[in-house]
Amino acid sequence: MEQEKSTLEVIPADKAKITKIWKVTGYLAAATTVEFIIALGTDLSYSIKTSIFILLTIYKAYYIVSEFMHLGHEKRSLINSIVYPCIFIVWLLIALLIQGEAVFQALLGQ
Amino acid sequence: MAGTAVVVDDSKNLWGGGNEPMNASYGKLMMWFFLLSDVFTFSALLIAYGMVRFSHPAFEGAIEEFVFSQEYWPIPDKVFNAVPFLHGVDLPLVFVGIMTFILILSSVTMVLAVEAGQRNDRAAVEKWMLWTLLGGITFLGCQAWEWSHFIHGTDAGGKLLDGSIFYGANLSQNQYGPPNFAALFFFITGFHGFHVFSGVVLNFIIFFQATVGKLERRGTYEMVEKVGLYWHFVDLVWVFVFTFFYLV
CATH class of the missing domain: 1.20.58 (Methane Monooxygenase Hydroxylase; Chain G, domain 1)
Known part of the structure; x- marks a missing residue:
């Protein structure tokens, strides 16, 4: 060995x-x-x-x-390049929850 | 402007290679960007869960009177209330809680492995990587049990829309509630579970390389940091899955 x-x-x-x-x-x-x-x-x-x-x-x-x-x-630029893109998630969240409510109304709403 | 030319020569071109933009190595930076893309994937899955849930009626009555029905979205406390070896005992979220703690702890041992790697302490890297592997494998075992229980169902089963009694769940029908509930359970926890599995494989490879001295010869234990990032991310996703699938 x-x-x-x-x-x-x-x-x-x-x-x-x-x-x-x-x-x-x-x-x-x-x-x-x-x-x-x-x-x-x-x-x-x-x-x-x-x-x-x-x-x-x-x-x-x-x-x-x-x-x-x-x-x-880490460096500020690295933090920003990871954190800022997550703003798109907020958009998706709002868009799809509104959409879900609309589907609910269309299927079961009066 | 000779002075300017000298300055350009002295400092390496920041994006031309041989340098580390943002003071992070190539591998670490790319792991971060990969994880960012994975953030989007998991967000899409969890937000899709929110959308589908919002498009179904919620259970209106008191929680004690809750029964499984195809008419409304189930309450997760009532679906995930089983613990191994305690058949028939109502222990809401206990098993999921144990799984959460196992994953958090394996994340902690991973930080300790990374910390040991930064100090070139091979013995400590091996020890903490082994604990991390153990935590990951235990989590996978727990998840296998949970899936098995979910698929096979409870003793009483649940009534489908055509009035028949159905036990457990598959992708098109389930005893717990609307078919989408089980489908989303399989997709979200399955996708996460597969990440845990890949994490365990990556951790094992790095553990092995540390054990045979490959990382030592390379002169840096930075690979431990890179797989560490991935492993923490898996824990991070579970924090969100735990909240949005099991608690809310």
Whole structure:
């Protein structure tokens, strides 16, 4: 067996970085737990529940993209070129939800 | 203007190669743009779900009185309430919750693998990649169980429009509600599940390359970062699927 020679020097772990990762994990787990409690343990109206879920989802998405995927620490131009195109999703969302309501009216509306 | 010419010579042409625009390597940048296109694909699927759901009537009564019917869109709590080994017990969203936590945790171990890769710590990369693989495979196993349960149905089944009782679901009819509900379930969670599967395969390839020392010889563990981006994206999509398919 040929002995492999390691050429790369191992850099010691940065405690602060690891702590940050577990902190973000805590945020994500907490947000998911809150979603559960609201979904099953409360009598809030459907629209309030839905609004809370959407806000918590965006909260979680922000942390995953910004910290886990490290986008928050990239160059501004890279952040913009990924985030700005997502504006088209908002358009599609509005267009198709209006369309869905129109289909409902056409099929079942009075 | 000799001075200008010297300046051009000194700085490499930013887009002519040999340089990293936006300070990200080619592979990472292209992974980001691929993920952006995948964002559009999943948005289209989830928004299509919203549209189809809005074009069906919602269940109006109290949640305790909910029964499966072809007349209105089902309440997800009532469809996804089964847990392995606890047959017949009503545990709404518990199993999906467990799956969510498994995926979040495997995302965390992936961040730790990326962090270890940046420090050239081969042993830590191997350890955390292995945990990530384990999480991914467990998630896939859970999803297989969930699909199997969804396809085979509950003991009581549900009434179709022609009055017959049907158990479980396929692409054209299901016991839980309008046929589109099951079709969208299969498409959305299936498309996501296939992403998880590809993620597990990619993670395994990189884990293997780290183990045999290929990444070490290459002098950089950046491949771990690239597959890491993909793996986090899979987790990100699940966050949205969880909210818009299971919670809302």
